[in-house]
Amino acid sequence: MVIEDIFKALGDPTRLRIARLLGTMELAVGELAQVLGQSQPRVSRHVGILCDAGLAERRREGSWVFLRQADAEGAAAPIIEAAQALLAIAESAEPAFAELCEADRRKLAAIRAARETAAEVYFARHASEWDDLRALHSPDAEVEQALAAALADAPLGAVLDIGTGTGRMAELFAGQAERIVALDKNLEMLRVARAKLQHLPTAQIELVQGDFADLPHGDASFDTVLLHQVLHFATDPAPALAEAARVLRAGGR
Known part of the structure; x- marks a missing residue:
């Protein structure tokens, strides 16, 4: 029994x-x-x-x-x-x-x-080889194509890229966004991202150190929130997802 x-x-x-x-x-x-x-x-x-x-x-x-x-x-x-x-x-x-x-x-x-x-x-x-390492774990080209297709139907507005790593997602969607905040907890990764994204206008890109479980942003601050190859590093994904939802505007993605 x-x-x-x-x-x-x-x-x-x-x-x-x-x-x-x-x-x-x-x-x-x-x-x-x-x-x-x-x-x-x-x-x-x-x-x-x-x-x-x-x-x-x-x-x-x-x-x-x-x-x-x-x-x-x-x-x-x-x-x-x-x-x-x-x-x-x-x-x-x-x-x-x-x-x-x-x-x-x-x-x-x-x-x-x-x-x-x-x-x-x-x-x-x-940090310097992270983009190559990511490709060992998932087919980056396919993932990026799927993300681009999913977000192609409307402007992205203000974007928060949580766990930006080397800044690849910010780089990929810069042309569709009004501005992008690229956030990562690790300073070394932010240094790499800064080098990758330095060609973007400073008014369009902001690099921020922060924790995905305690985002340093107000409620309803972004139109689009990205989490790419990030959640598996969370002990408990729920707080990170709750924070992402908190900073997302009504009708956002």
Whole structure:
């Protein structure tokens, strides 16, 4: 029975902590082991039990396997949702469990910071060759043609290019835009973009350092918002998408 499997899976302190952590963000087994202070094989066994019970899901990304809280679907959905809600209630009602969860989240913050640092180091190291590297992961010409076709039916107006990288999207759509703000978190990438875009009139292009989860722009500031090969670097894409929607004008794209 589903209910029996779920309660058996949650009948262990480590699995309770894992379930709460996966409700926060996707994590690899190694990252979970780092937070929990346990070996990867031991954590893998706990994760397997949670997955078998329908409380967690695996997602492969290259050679990495990421784990996330399961989406409640099908006939078992109400039971899974109730179990997830019960964990949240337990944390608010049980001081000892709450203390464990809070300590785990502090360690999780260090993992978030390490991920961001690794991405920034990677960008800084490969900024000058980033356009070539992008082509290894997706067919740039096809992607650019599809984007151009999707945006060809109307003027772009004011454009925000989030995660501009080397400035390729800004360069591609400069002829259709009134002005473009090219935003990136990494200063080295912005330096490369500045060199690529220096032929554009200064009134048309602005390069800005900023975080896609906390855009330095007011509400309804742009007619078009671009996110190209960016969201996979977000721990959680939802805040970045919410920020993109916030700065987009009504009827924008």
